[in-house]
Amino acid sequence: MNFFTYLLHLAGSGAGAYLTARQIRDPLTRPNLLAGFQLAESGSVPFLETLRDRAAKEGDTWLAEKLDRHAADERRHGQIFAQALKRLNKQVIDFKKLAENQPKEKTQANRRSPFFQAYFEGYSPESFKPENIDWIVFFASTYILELDASKDFVRMANVLPEDEPNSASLKKALLSVGQDETRHAAYLYEALERRLPAAAVVQVTDDWRVRKTNALLAMVSNLIQKGGQTQSLVQDGVSPEMSDEKPEIADLNEHSTAKSLEAA
Numbered sequence: 509m510n511f512f513t514y515l516l517h518l519a520g521s522g523a524g525a526y527l528t529a530r531q532i533r534d535p536l537t538r539p540n541l542l543a544g545f546q547l548a549e550s551g552s553v554p555f556l557e558t559l560r561d562r563a564a565k566e567g568d569t570w571l572a573e574k575l576d577r578h579a580a581d582e583r584r585h586g587q588i589f590a591q592a593l594k595r596l597n598k599q600v601i602d603f604k605k606l607a608e609n610q611p612k613e614k615t616q617a618n619r620r621s622p623f624f625q626a627y628f629e630g631y632s633p634e635s636f637k638p639e640n641i642d643w644i645v646f647f648a649s650t651y652i653l654e655l656d657a658s659k660d661f662v663r664m665a666n667v668l669p670e671d672e673p674n675s676a677s678l679k680k681a682l683l684s685v686g687q688d689e690t691r692h693a694a695y696l697y698e699a700l701e702r703r704l705p706a707a708a709v710v711q712v713t714d715d716w717r718v719r720k721t722n723a724l725l726a727m728v729s730n731l732i733q734k735g736g737q738t739q740s741l742v743q744d745g746v747s748p749e750m751s752d753e754k755p756e757i758a759d760l761n762e763h764s765t766a767k768s769l770e771a772a
């Protein structure tokens with residue numbers, strides 16, 4: 509990573525952290541942020557489970573076990589955010605119904621996130637299916653997102669007050685989610701170390717750090733073009749089958765500052 513990219517990264521994560529911290533503290537923006545997290549966290553589960561099965565088939569038991577735990581954690585994270593929404597008497601919007609009422613091109617455009625488009629630039633959607641994805645690409649790209657997410661969750665927890673029950677319980681939940689994300693980042697880095705020489709690990713994680721910086725910039729400029737307007741992800745009420753949400757629009761990869769910014 510060159511120094512300029514490093515500065516951009518610091519600026520990008522600073523802006524992201526400021527926005528998410530502000531959104532989680534404000535009762536008006538909190539539900540939408542939580543909904544974005546719920547979708548991203550539970551949306552990663554099927555992807556991780558397919559990867560787990562693939563690792564097992566390829567004979568990498570160590571990796572299969574890590575991915576199994578990872579998938580279980582992300583499922584739990586999705587449920588934590590669903591629960592936090594329920595406490596506010598909110599739930600994630602019904603994407604199927606929404607899609608029925610919108611022209612097809614529009615829903616497809618919504619699904620393509622400028623962040624992920626830029627992050628995975630040069631890779632075809634086909635190469636990003638869990639059956640096909642290159643293991644090194646998966647480890648390194650997810651490592652960067654998990655590492656940043658772990659810090660973001662702790663920062664968000666730190667701005668929440670403890671004197672109000674909903675905020676206090678969310679604070680605890682965010683800290684535990686943050687700890688899990690730290691563990692995810694650690695095993696992904698270890699997975700890289702098991703397959704690559706040390707210098708190559710540094711190189712590949714640097715590359716994905718640069719991609720993340722560029723992707724954040726792409727996302728911010730898209731947000732500015734849209735005049736800051738993004739789609740709302742929540743509606744009032746509590747869904748009856750809340751614990752087994754299977755969101756359809758989730759991105760194939762992980763939650764991140766980017767994800768939450770987009771949900772803003």
Ligand SMILES: [Fe+2]
Nearest residue numbers: 549582585689
């Ligand atoms: Fe998570």
Ligand SMILES: [Fe+2]
Nearest residue numbers: 654688689692
């Ligand atoms: Fe994670």
